[in-house]
Amino acid sequence: MEQPITQVQKKTVLSGIQPTSRLTLGNYLGALKNFVAMQEDYDSYYMVADMHAITVRQNASELRKRSIEILALYMACGLDPEKSTLFIQSHVPEHAMLNWLMCCNTYMGELSRMTQFKDKSAKHADNINAGLFTYPVLMACDILLYQANYIPVGADQKQHVELTRDIAERFNKAYGDTFTIPEPFIPKVGARIMSLQDPTSKMSKSDPNPNGYISMLDEPEVIVKKLKRAVTDSEGEITPNPERAGVYNLLSIYSACLGKTIEETAAEFAGENYGTLKTRTADAVVSMLEPIQAEYKRLLSEKDYLGEVIRNGADKARARAVKTVRKAYHKVGFDSYKL
C-alpha cells in the first residue's frame, strides 16, 4: 500500500537527555525548546537516556523516578506523544543488543580521544568503569537504531555524533548499507546559556553552587533571587558584547525567552541599569516556565495516563529499532529470525 508522501519524506530526528538531575533553563533554551519546534517537521524520537546515566553510580529508586519525571517534563514543554515518540531508553532492549555489534566496530583509540571521557574520568577517578569508556558507542546505537538524520545536541556532544558517523560508515563499508549517516544539528540562537555565577562556563545541573543555574522547576521567588545575584561587571552599560560575559548571558537568556536575537533586545535596554535587566529577565523566565511547571505537576498527578504514554512510546520505538537490529544481525552473520 502506498503511504502518503509527507510520511515517506519526513526526515528523522533523535535526541536524548540523561536523567541525572533536575534540568536547567540551559537545557530548556538550548535543547528542549528546539525539540518541540522540530517535532512538527520531523519524525521525532526523544528519549530519556537512563542507560547512559549509570556510567556514574546512581540510586536505583531515584533513577527510576527521575526518568519518569524527565519524560513528564518533555511533555510539559510541549512534546506531544501523538507527534513524537517519547520513550525511556532502557525500555527498548534493542539499544543493548546493537551495542555489542558496534563495540566490535569501534577502536579503543577512537574512544580514548573523546573529551567527555577524559573529563568524566578525571571527575570520577574512583569509578572509571568500562561503560564510561564505551558510552559513545551506546550513544551511536541510540542514533543508528532509528536511522536518524539529524541529532539536535549541544556543542559538547558534537564529537560523539561525529564518532557515530565514523562507526556507521565503517559498518556500512564492511557489511553493506545498513545505517543512515547522521548529522549533528546545533541550533544558532539560545544554544549556550552560561552559569550565572561564572558566565564563562556553561550553565550546568551539576554545578555545586545552585546560584549558578536556574532549574526548570525552581519557584518564581528562587528564580528572581538567583537572577538578582547574577554576576555582571562594573561597566554599568548594557551592550551586546560577548566579552562582557555576565551581561551578555543575561541578554541571551532574556532574548531566548522571547525568541528574539540579542541585537534586537539589547536596544530595549539602552540607558537602563543592571537592576532593570535582571528584573525583566526574571519576569521573562518566570512567565515562560510557570505554565510548564503547572503542566508538569498536572501530568505527574495523572499516573495512569503517564504510564500509558511511556508504554506506548516504548512500543513505538521498539517497532522501529527491531527492524534495524534484524538487519544488522543478519549482516554480521547472526540468525535474526527469532527477533
Ligand code: TRP
Ligand atoms: N550523551 C548525551 C548527553 O550526555 C545524551 C544522549 C544519549 C544523546 N544518547 C543520545 C543525545 C543520543 C543525542 C542522541 O547529553
